[in-house]
Amino acid sequence: MVFLKDWEDFEMAAESMYLKNSSNCRYSMKYIHSKGQLLLKLTDNVKCIQYKTEIMPDLKKIEKFTGNLAAHMASNE
Template sequence: MVFAKNWEDFEIAAESMYMANPQNCRYTMKYVHSKGHIVLKMTDNVKCIQYKAENMPDLKKIEKLSGNLMGHMASKE
């Protein structure tokens, strides 16, 4: 498992991973209350990339990424 160093790297890797293999991709989000951060994880059974969000502005970015992924999942393509 690899942690992305910044948000842009994670976002690009997550979307490209989903577009390459949508049937096997999984996207999870876990909130760790004791540490006060959210861990995002995208995997396709071969590769796995993670991102740890520790501040409030990242929540808007997470919401945008989740919306984009849901849009891809709901489209016919």
């Protein structure tokens, strides 16, 4: 498992991983209340990338990313 420090790196890696192998990708989001952290994880059974944040401005970026990922999942391509 790889933790990426930069949001842009995580976003690009996650989108490219999903586009390469969409049928095996899984995306999860977990809130850790005791630490006040949000943990994102995307895996394709071979590689796993993670991103965690404690700052509020990242939530808008995560919301936009999740919407884009859901749009990819809902499209026919």
